[in-house]
Amino acid sequence: MKSTFVATVVALAANEVAGHALFQQLWHGTSCVRMPQGNSPITNVGSRDFICNANPKPASGKCGVNAGSTVTVEMHQQPGDRACGSEAIGGQHWGPVQIYLTKVADAATADGSTQWFKIFSDAWSKKSGGRVGDDDNWGTRDLNACCGKMDVKIPSDIPSGDYLLRAEALALHTAGSSGGAQFYVSCYQISVKGGGSATPGPLVKFPGAYSARDPGIMINIHSAVANYIAPGPAVYGGGTNRTAGSSCTGCETTCKVGKSPTAVATPGGGSGTNNSDTSSSDSSSAAAAAPDNNSSPNACSVAAFGQCGGTGYTGCTSCASGFTCKDVSAPYYSQCVASA
Numbered sequence: 196m197k198s199t200f201v202a203t204v205v206a207l208a209a210n211e212v213a214g215h216a217l218f219q220q221l222w223h224g225t226s227c228v229r230m231p232q233g234n235s236p237i238t239n240v241g242s243r244d245f246i247c248n249a250n251p252k253p254a255s256g257k258c259g260v261n262a263g264s265t266v267t268v269e270m271h272q273q274p275g276d277r278a279c280g281s282e283a284i285g286g287q288h289w290g291p292v293q294i295y296l297t298k299v300a301d302a303a304t305a306d307g308s309t310q311w312f313k314i315f316s317d318a319w320s321k322k323s324g325g326r327v328g329d330d331d332n333w334g335t336r337d338l339n340a341c342c343g344k345m346d347v348k349i350p351s352d353i354p355s356g357d358y359l360l361r362a363e364a365l366a367l368h369t370a371g372s373s374g375g376a377q378f379y380v381s382c383y384q385i386s387v388k389g390g391g392s393a394t395p396g397p398l399v400k401f402p403g404a405y406s407a408r409d410p411g412i413m414i415n416i417h418s419a420v421a422n423y424i425a426p427g428p429a430v431y432g433g434g435t436n437r438t439a440g441s442s443c444t445g446c447e448t449t450c451k452v453g454k455s456p457t458a459v460a461t462p463g464g465g466s467g468t469n470n471s472d473t474s475s476s477d478s479s480s481a482a483a484a485a486p487d488n489n490s491s492p493n494a495c496s497v498a499a500f501g502q503c504g505g506t507g508y509t510g511c512t513s514c515a516s517g518f519t520c521k522d523v524s525a526p527y528y529s530q531c532v533a534s535a
């Protein structure tokens with residue numbers, strides 16, 4: 196079947212251009228994400244870049260979050276583009292999505308060289324009737340089903356304080372040889388409130404936790420996959436080991452592929468903390484309707500701290516009364532902030 200093999204490789208190469216993606220959103224903006232310079236993957240699991248990507252842009256603040264609440268990380272192919280019309284991560288970039296935390300003194304300055312524990316894994320499950328690994332359920336397929344969004348519970352028993360949250364998507368389409376796996380990582384600066392006194396683990400370091408020949412990193416998913424072992428440690432007991440392909444709570448109901456996101460977070464929404472400060476406020480993954488109507492753009496209104504502009508953004512650009520659309524990470528992201 197040599198010809199089939201060649202055709203597959205050609206298709207993958209073509210997809211590569213549009214396939215790459217990056218995690219770039221959390222809650223109501225980019226204020227706490229260290230935005231990657233672009234959507235190129237990290238392929239060297241032993242490099243410093245493996246921690247929080249290569250020279251990401253500094254984040255302007257920290258996102259406050261209550262222990263035990265759910266946050267949403269969001270990935271798309273182009274910086275600042277939250278449209279759901281194109282896949283969040285394209286080009287058959289199948290693989291696990293995993294989230295780590297590391298406790299730090301100050302999330303704004305931490306370099307991520309401290310020890311990490313895994314709080315979330317959405318890796319793989321066999322798709323019934325699937326022939327090859329490409330057909331199976333994968334974390335990145337779940338990301339695509341939710342327009343790039345993945346809900347992640349912050350364990351309720353971890354100590355309060357600053358953390359870096361590291362979101363990682365691993366694309367295995369070219370992972371048949373060493374160094375072929377593509378990692379997409381972003382770090383978010385968060386401040387956890389209302390936590391407990393647990394000592395979460397197992398603890399690992401980046402680089403170090405992964406090696407290029409781990410069974411979950413060097414694998415050919417274009418043939419049948421009998422079992423898949425996600426790289427890294429087990430999920431912390433207070434975290435979430437999600438079964439790939441299972442329904443996701445909250446996100447699929449608020450976001451349908453082919454439409455722009457219909458939900459924006461608003462201060463005070465949901466079970467989040469109080470907002471006293473726009474750069475470290477939190478609203479968990481609460482959703483308030485922001486009708487997206489391209490046919491009558493002036494009738495729309497983006498709620499406080501929602502996105503109102505930026506590269507690739509196609510949604511509503513007017514802010515609610517008392518708020519003004521401001522560039523917070525030009526040209527990628529504009530957000531509704533209190534009018535001066």
Ligand SMILES: *[C@@H]1O[C@H](CO)[C@@H](O)[C@H](O)[C@H]1NC(C)=O
Nearest residue numbers: 316425427428429430436437
């Ligand atoms: C998640 O659960 C599966 C099924 O029990 C298990 O095989 C896997 O090792 C777990 N993954 C992690 C990262 O803990």
Ligand SMILES: *[C@@H]1O[C@H](CO)[C@@H](O)[C@H](O)[C@H]1NC(C)=O
Nearest residue numbers: 462463467468469470471472
């Ligand atoms: C939340 O903010 C409101 C309005 O500023 C205030 O009245 C309330 O006491 C705050 N609640 C908490 C739990 O801080």
Ligand SMILES: *[C@@H]1O[C@H](CO)[C@@H](O)[C@H](O)[C@H]1NC(C)=O
Nearest residue numbers: 486487488489490491494495
């Ligand atoms: C938005 O568009 C939908 C579908 O065309 C329409 O039903 C709805 O009334 C519109 N809403 C506004 C606010 O214009």
Ligand SMILES: [Cu+2]
Nearest residue numbers: 211214215377
């Ligand atoms: Cu790629």
